[in-house]
Amino acid sequence: MLMSEWGVHWQAFGVTVSLFLAIIGGWKFLHDINQIRKHQDDQEALRRTEFFLAQHRRLFDDEDLFSVLKNLDGDYPALADEPFWDKNRKFLTFIEEIELLIRSGKLQSDAACYMFGYYALCARDGKNFNIGIDTAREHWAIFQDFCERHEKFRQAHPQGPGKALML
Structure with missing residues (x-):
């Protein structure tokens, strides 16, 4: 070549x-x-996980929220006492914050409903909890929206969310 x-x-x-x-x-x-x-x-x-767990820990670390939380299951008469009224409002505000975080995409709806929904329904339906505070939609619409969200979640998952639950 x-x-x-x-x-x-x-x-x-x-x-x-x-x-x-x-x-x-x-x-x-x-x-x-x-x-x-x-x-x-x-x-x-x-x-996202750390944030979610921090919100859950708030329920137990904050003295006011924890005092409401431990009385919600049985709708104990202590919730009706006047010193609890502001604590009850604080709890409602906490649930509204959770709903707003869901709406903004910061929390997954199913996980939030599973972790906080039961307590929200106890508050909404509790006779003692609702003494001294009007939880009607006109005053606490976001709280009521979260309760409705949780009711839909319960209907969709009657046996709990199973393994599909994710943060």
Whole structure:
């Protein structure tokens, strides 16, 4: 072969190697971008979980909320005492915050209903809880919306949410 023919072969070989390296580099770039996105999604899920658990812990760490919570199950007469009225309002406000977080996409509806819905219905339906506070829709519409959301959740999951529940 002539020297010019060898040059064409070497040029073709160089283009082939360059193309191969470009494809490998492109794949590596796309793979790294995908890994970064996956890591960001994992971090977001972790932040969401931490936030959700912090809201749940609030019920037990806040003295006012906890005192209401431990009296809600049995609708105990202590809830009707005047010193509890502000605590009851604080609990209603907490439930409204949960509903607003659901509406804004910060909390998953099913998880929030499972964790907080029972107590919300106890408050809405409790005779002692409702003494000294009017929980009617005109005053506490967001609270009432959460209660309705939980009732739909209970109808859809009569035996509990099962393994499908996610944060």
